[in-house]
Amino acid sequence: MISEIKNVNVWIDLDEVLADTVREFLKFCKTKIDLKVQREWLYNYFLQDVKETWLSKEQFFDLWKSFVQEGHTKSVPVIEWSYQLLSSLKNNWNKIFVITWRHDFERSNTQYWLAKNYPDLVDDLIFTNFLSSEMKNKSEYINKYNIQVFFDDIFDFCKDVALNSNIPVYMPTKPWNVHYQDLPANIYRIQTLNDLIK
Numbered sequence: 001m002i003s004e005i006k007n008v009n010v011w012i013d014l015d016e017v018l019a020d021t022v023r024e025f026l027k028f029c030k031t032k033i034d035l036k037v038q039r040e041w042l043y044n045y046f047l048q049d050v051k052e053t054w055l056s057k058e059q060f061f062d063l064w065k066s067f068v069q070e071g072h073t074k075s076v077p078v079i080e081w082s083y084q085l086l087s088s089l090k091n092n093w094n095k096i097f098v099i100t101w102r103h104d105f106e107r108s109n110t111q112y113w114l115a116k117n118y119p120d121l122v123d124d125l126i127f128t129n130f131l132s133s134e135m136k137n138k139s140e141y142i143n144k145y146n147i148q149v150f151f152d153d154i155f156d157f158c159k160d161v162a163l164n165s166n167i168p169v170y171m172p173t174k175p176w177n178v179h180y181q182d183l184p185a186n187i188y189r190i191q192t193l194n195d196l197i198k
């Protein structure tokens with residue numbers, strides 16, 4: 001399947017497509033505020049929308065900022081198969097755009113992590129500033145960067161892009177998207193990135 005994607009611009013999301021971030025962030029939240037939420041229980045990716053956390057958007061953002069400022073995003077593990085996915089895409093003359101919900105203040109840590117784990121595979125890195133007042137809608141970038149294939153794990157982002165474009169959207173199954181059924185026709189659910197490589 002991956003071999004059919006050739007010579008186009010590909011959007012790859014960062015957290016939970018390339019980076020195994022949520023697991024590490026929840027460990028951090030447990031040490032900071034004794035948050036006892038487990039990854040498998042998360043029916044929404046953003047903690048302010050998970051009732052059991054009792055966190056406001058501002059509290060969630062403060063925790064995330066501390067997580068970044070203490071350097072944790074420089075050492076999160078990679079998602080299995082993701083290196084192979086990026087290498088295969090790159091070998092097929094695609095351009096890789098990593099477009100993320102993260103924020104401009106995270107640029108140096110994010111660049112460090114990408115260079116360490118995916119050297120010479122990423123063509124551009126774009127921050128949509130999701131938790132800040134400068135937040136941009138992800139679908140705005142589809143035309144701007146002439147994106148032809150989209151990978152993301154957050155259903156609302158996938159739906160936004162799927163309904164505002166005709167491009168194929170690949171959504172790896174995660175606890176926060178597993179319950180969505182009746183997906184738009186151009187959203188393809190994959191269990192792991194290996195489903196695309198084999």
Ligand SMILES: [Mg+2]
Nearest residue numbers: 013015016153
């Ligand atoms: Mg993600």
